[in-house]
Amino acid sequence: MHRAMRGLIQEVLADVRDNGLPGAHHFFITFDTTHPDARLADWLKERYPSEMTVVMQHWFDNLEVTDDGFSVTLNFGDSPETLYVPYDSIQTFVDPSVEFGLRFETQEDDDAEENDPSSETEDSTEENNKPDADVVSLDSFRK
Template sequence: MAEDLLRYDILIQDALRGAVKKILAEVGRTGLPGEHHFYIAFETTAPGVRVSPRLKERYPQEMTIVLQHQFWDLNIGEHAFEVGLSFGGVPEKLVVPYSAIKGFFDPSVQFALEFDPGKTAEELPEELLEAVEELTRAEQEAEETLATTTAETPRKKGKGAAAKADAADDGVMQKSDNGGEVVSLDAFRKKP
C-alpha cells in the first residue's frame, strides 16, 4: 500500500475543527438556537490552553465544558476560542485552541465529532502562546501575592474578641473581660 503523503487524516481533522469554529462563531453571533447545546472536551495540557491553576489541578489532563445556559463572552479567534464559565460558583475565563479539542457533541441532535489532539497541520501563532503564558503567569503571581498578603496579615492584639481568640489559640484557658472563660478547641484535641 502506498504511503499517504497528502495526510488525508490531518486534512479531515482540520476541516472538522473548522466546522466547530464556524458553529461556535454562529452561536457567538446569535446565541444557541432551539435546544442545541455543546459538550466540548479538550486537553488541558495542550499548547495554548489557558485555564486557572485551580482548574488545572482539578483537571490535569482533560476537561469537558458545557455551553448551554450559563456561559458568557464567547469570543471566536482564528486559532482558539475564549469563553466565560462558572465552576462551583467561581467565574473562570478559558482559552481553548481548536487543536486541543478532543470531542464536540451536541446531544440535542446526537451530533458528535472526535479529534486526535495535536494531530493538525495548523501551528499556533507565537503571539497566542506568549499571551496565554503571560496571562497564566500574571494570574499565578496574583494568587501568590494574595496568599502571601493573607498569611502575613498580623492579628490585632488588645481588648475584644480578637485578643481573646489570640490568647485562646495557645490552648490555654483565659479569663475574659466579662468573667467567662475563653477556651480554644485545641485544648480539647488529643495531643500527640
Template sequence: MAEDLIRYDILAQEALRGVVRKVLSEVARTGLPGEHHFFISFVTRAPGVRLSERLLAQYDKEMTIVLQNQYWDLKVTETAFEVGLSFDGQPEMLVIPFSAVKGFFDPSVQFGLQFEPELALDPSDEGEAAEGEDEDDVAAEEPAAAIAAENAAEKVVSLDAFRKKP
C-alpha cells in the same frame, strides 16, 4: 500500500475543526438556537490552553465543558475560542485552541466529532473526574465522545470511517 504524503488525515481533521469553529462563531454572534448545546472536551495541558491553576489542578489532563445556559463572553478566532463559565460558583475564563479539542457533541441532534489533538495524551490516560460541578459547567469524567457513545442514536463522525482498511 503507498505512503500518504499528502496527509489526508490531518486535512480532514482541520476541515472538521472548521465545523466546530463555524458553529461556535455563529453561537457567539446570535446565541444558541433552539435546544442546541455542546459538550466540548479538550486536553488541558495542550499548547495555548489557558485556564486557572485551580482548574488545572483539578483537571490535569482533560476536561469537558458544557455550553448551554450559563456561559458568557464567547469569542472565537481562527485558532481558538474563549468562554466564561462558572465552576463551584467562581467565574473563570477559559481559552481553548481548536488544536486542543478532543471531542464536540451536540446531544440535541445526536451529532458528534472526535479529534486527535496535537500533542495528545497517551490513550490509556483517563480524564479527571469532576465533583460538585453544575450541569452547565463540566460533564464529570466523560469526554464528549464517551457521552456520544452512550446514546444509541448517535452520529459521531470518526476519521477511521474514511481510512482505507489494510
C-alpha cells in the same frame, strides 16, 4: 480532515457568538488541558491535569472566536472562569440535542494504529458496531 472538522467547530461557535444557542442546542467540549496554548485557572488545571469537559448550555459569557481557538467565561460552582481552548486541543465536540459529535484522534493514536493493526481495543471495537453518524446541516444551528 481534522482541519475541516475544526473549521466547522469555529463556524458553529461564531454563529453561537453572533446569535446565541438556538432551541435546545448545547455543547459538550472535551479538550487537552496540557496543550501549551490552553489557558485555564490554576485550580482548574490542578483538578483536570490532562483533560476537561466543559458544557456550553444555560450560562456562558464573553464567547470570543478566533482562527486558532475560542475563549469563553463559564460558571464553575458560582465561580466564573475564563478559558481559552485552542481548536487543536479539542478531543470531542458533541451536541446531544441533535445527536451530533466529532471525535479527534491524537497523532500518537494514529501512529499506533498505522504501525500495529492489532492495536484495536475493546472500546474501539464497540464503536465500530455503532450506527453511522448523521450528517447535520449548519442550518440547524441558525435561527
